[in-house]
Amino acid sequence: MPVVRRALLSIAVALAGAAGVTASGWAVQAGALPPPTPATRIAADASVWLHEHPLLVDVFHRDDRRTNGACLRGWFARRHRSKARGSLLVLGSRRTVLFPAQRRVWIAAALRREDRSRILALVGCSGELAQAFATAAQRGGRLTAERSFAANQPAVALELRNGKAERLTLYVSPRSYQPLVAFVDLHGVEATARVFPARRTPAELSRFHLLPEERDRR
């Protein structure tokens, strides 16, 4: 057999073999591993939105009261010049509360004590919402998605349940998965937030007294 033909035969066999490894590798993975459920994918996409927007401008509704506010995620100065990662929630009356980042925001004991600010942070802070939904998506939490309507537009209701009495629902845009409304029901205590992912511009931060110098003055 001429040298060229021998070489071409070897190359053809090699390429066919490599293609076989690729195809069989893909088939084994596709056959053996479960694909992510639509709910977990929506939760992941929504948590990306939340992750990319450290600042959420909120309109809270609780006990028939409406409060404007904003929540900023980041590193904040604490006593003894130390810094802590967490969420700074500003409510209408310029009341601010700093929530240190927690691994498990969802089952926080504070929720059971009906800590009003903590409950509002759960629906109005991107850090808390992202943590709750991303963790549930990754760990196979009880997450469901269904068609719904929120903020005067069609939406997907992403619901996370923890036991029978704890429920966190995030309504997201069906196309972009941008968060629209968050709702929480904790043992009968309910709160809703219309959330507006905002850019962290000086003007926006100043509007809610969230510029670093304003924060430090308090």
Place this chain on the structure above:
Amino acid sequence: MSVRSATITARRGLVLAPPPRWLLGWWAAGRVVAIATALALKPTVWTLDRWDGRWYRMVARSGYLLVPGRQSDPAFFPLYPILLRGAHAAGVGWGLAGPLLSNAALLAGLGVFYALSREIFSEVLARRATTYLAIFPLGYVFSMAYPESVVLVLLTAAPLAALRRRWWLAAFCAGAAALARPEGLFLLLPLAGIAWQQRSSLTPARLGSALAAVLAPAAALVSFSLYLDSVLHDPLAWSQAERAWGRQFRLTGAFQAFVHLPSAVGNHPWLVRDVICLFVYLALLYAAWRVGTPRAWLAAGAAVVILPLFTGAFDSIGRFGLLAPPLFWGLAGLTKQPRTERLVRVVLLALLVVATVSLEYVFP
């Protein structure tokens, strides 16, 4: 020099004899020490199922999900979770499946490593190297829900099959190894070396199958990317997830790893373990060269040990070295005297206890 030429390898299949008693004994000794120490820390199987084991279990249970900006599971390769699913389907609980699979795979891995070492070196050196691998300090990972044991089987079976001219089997093992850990990719170096040695005696079709085996690890990685693209719509999801774990290859990565070492050790003192391992491994690679390890194997071993540095960190280099067979050949070559051999065994077993205790405080 105790090297046997690969060209005199007999044309026989990959039929392995049952593991000899001494191998079973050292496997059992190493596992008893590692598992007993781990259970002494916390008397539950979860001790062996923590750190990355939790992520592999997550993939096995729910498949892959990329959450950009967060640590996500596409950083963990698919073969081990697939095997975990298989074990679970056979009735083994999720917590037990990983350690059970890993410990059983280690026995097979030691057997294949011994057979491979015998093909390349003398019986004595092969036996010594296998013993050291069975009780190597970082080897407690072989008992955890980590894929290292499974990769060891495939990583040694592929070149063994190639040496015995079973090239399609070598391609299968090399592809599977790359689907279990990225280190599997470096198999292409020894496989290419063996194919080069056999090139004149192979028919064109056989030469093609040898080239397929060389390409198999890369082809398997392509299959992983295609799979991620089909389920997550991102073929590079694994690379993106690696970034969230702080691993990103840069040309200046190794330089930065050394520059940032003092501050990194300040924040994370256990990093000293991996720094020491790096230098010990480099010395063992030198010893492996002295004992006559083929160059392709040395290059693969060096890639396993040195390339992770280019992510800018020393983390886990100690564990990565478990998948570099030349290190154990080098150590075996250094300890030719029976007295030295006995001393090294005692030291390795003592260090295995210490290293297993570290499991409570730091990821391997």
